[in-house]
Amino acid sequence: MLIYAHRGASADFPELTMAAYEGAVEQGADGFECDLRITKDEVPILWHNASMLERAGNRGLIAEMTYKEVSRAYPQVLTLDTFLDYAIANKKGVLLETKHPVFSGNRVEELLVTALHEKKALAKIAVSVMSFSWLAVEKMRRLDSTINTTFLMHKNTPWFQARFSSSAAIGPGMNELRAEPMIAKKIQSLGRSLNVWTVDKDADIHLCQKLGVDILITNKPAHAREVLGYP
Template sequence: MSPDRRGPLVVAHRGASAAMPEHTLAAYELALEEGADGLECDVRLTRDGHLVCVHDRTVDRTSTGTGVVSEMTLEELAEFNYGTEDEPAELLELSALIALTLDWSARPVKLFIETKHPVRFGGLVESKVLAELQRFGIAAPPSADHSRAVVMSFSAGAVWRIRRSAPMLPTVLLGESARYLGGGAATTVGATAVGPSVKTLHEHPDIVDKAAAAGRATYCWTVDNRSDVELCRELGVSWVATNHPGRTKKWLAS
């Protein structure tokens, strides 16, 4: 997860989600076309054990339906429209997003997968994610820099489960607290990177240097303003998650 010499690499937060409905195939395809270096998604388990790309506990905000993701089957969730009335979109499964990432031939792209917690399935989420990555042959990369997938979570326990089962797979411990990220939590679980919010970065800019001194990269979210992009570049942030991947790439190239 080494940073680019010109500045941070750009991760499309739920795809190019400022322009297209989040977590839709169209949002991720646009992000790739705009030059994103990485794609970010949130994953949850359906009642029948399928990994789907949905941020919220329910689908009420992002679809035409209603209900709790973990209480519904894949078939039930697939009945809803996750796009717009003019441009409908299907529910996106993690497997389809992995395939899109690996099939993109223009340049290597990393997939940043965030597991949501607390959830009713507990650690089964991480087990399912690892099984899916194994199915695609990317669960055991030769090194963190050459990995095509990164697993992230606000849950230290989730990061620890990934590190224990797939020690070569890069991980990000996400958090709002500089004390949490800069303290012993990241060391205890073996995270290869820390993930502060841009608000936390403003309040504690030294978090980047402290992470680097411990051999960790920094992943900052959600970076949509030009001044925040410049701050990340000045501080040496490795990856920035943004809803505007194309615009952010242009800013960094200027």
């Protein structure tokens, strides 16, 4: 079971920053997870919420601000370009979550595919593009069917969306997996990989191991390795 750092080693460092990903390397993470949005001038950046309020105390919306405005308000912001360079340099796989719904529709997927090709990332590291949006995952298939995808599920996601997704992997939340462990077998019976988020508790880590989870996404990579007895 591989251990991926959720927004970096985000239990110990500000999420989605270089410090968080440097921390993830130090903590032995096999790969990185991140969230992607695009600015008004179409710069893909690592950001979770639609606004800057939670992380920067700024009420501005990412989609309505230029990259220069965002970086002025939050200097630690990472671009997709910088993030990919760091992942490639450290030979870390990446799980790239595109956030939806957004005003720009599927433009984030288009820019992401271009970036992956320009970096030749697909030949250098393991890459999977993720989304809770079924339509976004299917858009990725149309843009480049060679790029691995993960369809993310939350508690209200209809099972038929996972069943008929073109994704190579399915990503249920840990809360849902804990409540209904049989979800793992249902996903595996479809021939899909199992990428589970966000797993920090000891019992949940052990449960994921027992259920044959492929990628465990955690805020605490070092802790997960210790619980699993990894060197």
